[in-house]
Amino acid sequence: MTAFLGMPAHAPRGVGHLRGEEPFPAAARRALNDAQLRRNLGKATSTIRAKRAAVVGELPDWEELRAAGRAIKADAMRNLDRYLLQLEAAVTERGGIVHWARDANEANAIVTSLVQAAGATEVVKVKSLATDEIGLNDALAAGGIAAYETDLAELIVQLGHDRPSHILVPAIHRNRAEIREIFLREMSDVDPGLTDDPAALAEAARRHLRRKFLSATVGISGVNFAVAETGTLCVLESEGNGRMCLTLPQTLITVMGIEKVIPTWADLGVFMQLLPRSSTGERMNPYTSMWTGVTAGDGPQAFHLVLLDNGRTAALADPVGREALHCIRCSACLNVCPVYERTGGHAYGSVYPGPIGAVLSPQLTGIQDNASLPYASSLCGACYDACPVKINIPSLLVHLRARHVEESGASVEALTMAAASWVMSSPRRFGRAQRAGRIYRPLGRRGGGLPPPLAAWTRSRDAPVPPARTFREWWRDEHGETP
Numbered sequence: 001m002t003a004f005l006g007m008p009a010h011a012p013r014g015v016g017h018l019r020g021e022e023p024f025p026a027a028a029r030r031a032l033n034d035a036q037l038r039r040n041l042g043k044a045t046s047t048i049r050a051k052r053a054a055v056v057g058e059l060p061d062w063e064e065l066r067a068a069g070r071a072i073k074a075d076a077m078r079n080l081d082r083y084l085l086q087l088e089a090a091v092t093e094r095g096g097i098v099h100w101a102r103d104a105n106e107a108n109a110i111v112t113s114l115v116q117a118a119g120a121t122e123v124v125k126v127k128s129l130a131t132d133e134i135g136l137n138d139a140l141a142a143g144g145i146a147a148y149e150t151d152l153a154e155l156i157v158q159l160g161h162d163r164p165s166h167i168l169v170p171a172i173h174r175n176r177a178e179i180r181e182i183f184l185r186e187m188s189d190v191d192p193g194l195t196d197d198p199a200a201l202a203e204a205a206r207r208h209l210r211r212k213f214l215s216a217t218v219g220i221s222g223v224n225f226a227v228a229e230t231g232t233l234c235v236l237e238s239e240g241n242g243r244m245c246l247t248l249p250q251t252l253i254t255v256m257g258i259e260k261v262i263p264t265w266a267d268l269g270v271f272m273q274l275l276p277r278s279s280t281g282e283r284m285n286p287y288t289s290m291w292t293g294v295t296a297g298d299g300p301q302a303f304h305l306v307l308l309d310n311g312r313t314a315a316l317a318d319p320v321g322r323e324a325l326h327c328i329r330c331s332a333c334l335n336v337c338p339v340y341e342r343t344g345g346h347a348y349g350s351v352y353p354g355p356i357g358a359v360l361s362p363q364l365t366g367i368q369d370n371a372s373l374p375y376a377s378s379l380c381g382a383c384y385d386a387c388p389v390k391i392n393i394p395s396l397l398v399h400l401r402a403r404h405v406e407e408s409g410a411s412v413e414a415l416t417m418a419a420a421s422w423v424m425s426s427p428r429r430f431g432r433a434q435r436a437g438r439i440y441r442p443l444g445r446r447g448g449g450l451p452p453p454l455a456a457w458t459r460s461r462d463a464p465v466p467p468a469r470t471f472r473e474w475w476r477d478e479h480g481e482t483p
């Protein structure tokens with residue numbers, strides 16, 4: 001093991017795809033003008049919401065399960081150093097090799113060198129947010145290695161030269177007519193008579209991928225949970241393509257964010273009930289693959305686990321913000337969020353969109369690099385209610401806004417409050433300020449806002465028109481004395 005755990009918490013040097021090219025408000029404004037996008041999102045999120053509500057409603061102990069999930073994650077984060085070492089020991093004992101990566105650059109370099117050492121120029125991939133986060137496909141391409149996404153939605157995103165816009169359904173912004181066009185344009189082996197019938201599209205993808213599964217010698221995955229006690233890794237997926245990647249190649253490389261570790265095998269039982277219900281609205285998911293190190297004659301004969309920090313220890317150092325590391329990536333918070341439903345995922349500029357992205361991405365990159373995201377919320381609280389591990393996202397948003405203001409130094413708000421404090425601490429100064437406020441009366445009567453730099457505040461709020469007489473003047477007129 002490297003000195004990784006002994007290092008001070010740090011923001012990473014290479015963060016990968018966590019940072020947007022433009023702030024959320026500008027990107028969101030453009031997305032709001034896309035009627036097709038809003039239609040696709042509205043239909044998809046309302047369908048998943050209804051399915052989730054139905055299966056969650058079946059469990060009388062749902063709240064107890066949520067509390068258990070929260071407690072397990074809190075324990076895992078509190079003792080992360082111990083559990084990661086335990087995981088490393090268990091994986092190594094069973095024939096796996098563990099690598100530690102401080103940031104995206106290190107993780108990409110490790111994976112690229114492992115693929116090259118295996119003599120491969122192609123890899124097949126299981127859907128993985130961690131590898132999206134570090135920009136692994138681009139790094140592999142730079143090393144002369146072609147990476148093939150095998151999850152249907154990720155394949156659509158890859159062939160469309162696009163970016164994922166949802167944690168669970170990365171191509172949620174595409175409808176089936178658009179997917180048909182992408183397949184006809186990008187798949188050399190596709191039937192030119194392909195229709196936009198979902199079954200036909202799935203069949204076209206299946207045929208396209210089958211050859212890749214059979215020829216690839218290296219598979220790359222992420223992981224949903226890693227059990228420290230046994231060294232077992234677990235991937236949940238819906239199509240079975242992930243299982244092909246996990247079992248057919250001779251070498252398997254798994255990239256895992258360090259927060260995915262859970263203490264015991266028994267803990268897995270809690271998350272197996274929470275995750276499928278919260279993500280796809282199913283009682284159990286169709287394919288759950290688990291593996292522990294290497295088994296002679298069965299599955300990949302070389303297994304590498306890359307443990308990724310990339311800003312997670314920096315998030316862990318914040319006693320409030322660390323709660324974002326409890327996330328099990330179910331995407332329930334996206335599906336209930338009124339902001340996400342209207343803007344879609346691309347506006348967040350990060351591989352982690354929606355409410356969880358708004359609290360996780362700024363912590364992974366450092367708040368100044370994703371400063372607009374904690375403000376991308378109405379604080380309605382729907383995300384908190386939906387979260388299967390009870391992450392209090394609204395509180396985290398407020399906390400990160402405060403951190404942003406503090407780390408930005410003197411803000412307009414802070415300067416305004418300091419000025420108000422100075423004025424209000426002297427009756428004479430306060431009286432003069434009230435009289436000076438009358439200048440604003442004609443402007444206020446016309447419905448105008450405050451002048452810059454306070455104009456943004458009144459763009460969406462009413463500024464009351466100052467009265468003709470101040471309270472002191474009214475008192476003096478009524479009672480003949482100054483209060």
Ligand code: SF4
Nearest residue numbers: 327328330331333387
């Ligand atoms: S924050 Fe909660 S609801 Fe959102 S993706 Fe993570 S676990 Fe799911």
